[in-house]
Amino acid sequence: MSHEPSPHLPHHRAILMRGRDPHEAHRVATPLELLFDLTFVIAFSAAASPFAHLMAEGHFAVGLGSFAFAMFAICLAWINFSWFASAFDTDDWIYRVTTMIQMIGVLILAVGLPRMFTSLDHGGYIDNAVMVMGYVIMRVAMIFQWLRAARQYPGGRAACLFYAGWIFTAQIGWTILIFVDLPLLPTAACILALGIFELAGPIVAERLGNGTPWHAHHIAERYGLLAIIALGEGVIGTVASISAIVESQGWSMDTVLMCVAGTGLTFGMWWLYFMLPSAKVLHIRRDRAFVWGYGHMLIFAAIAATGAGLHVAAYYIEHEAHIGAVATLLTVALPVGLYILTIFALHTYLLGERDRFHVWLLAGTALFIVLPVVCAGFGVSMTVCLTLLMLAPAVAVIGYEVVGHRHGDEAFERMLSGMRAGGNEPSH
Structure with missing residues (x-):
């Protein structure tokens, strides 16, 4: 059987975010997801380069601690977006623009990584303001995405609202870290607590209602x-x-x-x-x-x-x-x-x-x-x-x-x- 090409040219008008079919055939990564991932090329490099320098200098504890914090932030930001996209990617103009905002957040996070590494190496404190600001920009954009899904996908409303509220609560904590000047150990403890809090969110959310229809x-x-x-x-x-x-x-x-x-x-x-x-x-x-x-x-x-x-x-x-x-x-x-x-x-x-x-x-x-x-x-x-x-x-x-x-x-x-x-x- 021959398959006629679609007579319509692609367009990206706003459509309802109804959730994707988790059993959809031939589901593959989209060009937008590949473009989004390019920002993580920069983020990985921004983390690996100062890490290599600190290792070569013999500053092992500082290097490992900084690198662990950087990779946690990078990976967590990517993970939440990717699972959301697997469930709700509409590829309309709203989704595309929101993804662009998230890409900006990733780049700001990457720009702030060298400052974080340097601050720990030289001053014994964490200068994480820029990288946290980039992370928060990403996560606020995700809050918008989850709220949109909650409104337009009734089957996953409970899970989507929980995601939005959980992420919003976590961002309050991260934002406070930008403006509150704490010693190294209390700052590290706050980062660890917020990280665990972020990780726990999806575990709870996916058990509410029908969860999300990821593929x-x-x-x-x-x-x-x-x-x-x-x-x-x-x-x-x-x-x-x-x-x-x-x-x-x-x-x-x-x-x-x-x-x-x-x-x-x-x-x-x-x-x-x-x-x-x-x-x-x-x-x-x-x-x-x-x-x-x-x-x-x-x-x-x-x-x-x-x-x-x-x-x-x-x-x-x-x-x-x-x-x-x-x-x-x-x-x-x-x-x-x-x-x-x-x-x-x-x-x-x-x-x-x-x-x-x-x-x-x-x-x-x-x-x-x-x-x-x-x-x-x-x-x-x-x-x-x-x-x-x-x-x-x-x-x-x-x-x-x-x-x-x-x-x-x-x-x-x-x-x-x-x-x-x-x-x-x-x-x-």
Whole structure:
């Protein structure tokens, strides 16, 4: 059967925000969502660059604390928008303009990140006014979106109103932080409390009424796209390291090794991520969305930190780092280890059972995380150590492609059988 093209040109008049069909076929990310994600390229870079500098200076506690705060703000802002868009994207002019305002908020947040890092490093206080202002701009725009959905989507009115009220309450707290000058520890405590408050909102809201009609395959694709954007930091870090080698040594075998190591590590992390059975499981087990969704904060942070670690390696090669070879390698190895561990943890959580084969894969992965660090301690060149580290995700990838995928299929079938036995026939 031939399909005639629509005779109408696209237009974006205001329409009712009725909620999308969670079983809609061929639901994919929209051009507007891709444009929105471009602002997070800037945000990830704004967090990774000062983090790499602090690591290279040996200011580990300040660097880790600042980076954790920055990544939490970035990820939380993205997460709430993306789940809303999965449920209520109308793509009319109102929705588009509101999304543009949110993009402005992301950019302001990114502009404020270096000031926050610098304030913690030099003054022992948190200069978070600009980044919090950007975050609040984003969240106020989200309040408008939720109120619009509450008015026009009766089936989700309770959940939408709760989201709007919860976000509004949180923004009062964040705004107070801009104007109240508190010492470091009380400020950090307030940030932690507000962060937990923000995270709890969706858990409560989605249990009210019918929740929101988010689309499992769409949201899984959205998370995958942001993971790819975060992996861009690995590419940038690789280029920085290659440039450092060329500047100090010219073109050499180290240049080739660094290119292979950085690209191979980024590629292996990408391959490993898309072994998660996210869309398949979330489509039939929507109750597993919260742990999966929030667990990705660790994944995104670990990816960005790996890229920052490759920047630190560039500083080390240029003799601009104030830390040794082992510490430098750890700035890459530790986030890679956290990333792989989180991927395995989410895989286990999604399928609802442990796989003994994963223990062997994790053991092999650990070997290629520890071995490069030991080699760095014995004076092996940084490029060789990074090349060895590149094999850490490769172990898991090869294990999955050879054996693990069959285990995953069997676990998924057992999940389906258990649901049928319990009278919960999965929808298609």
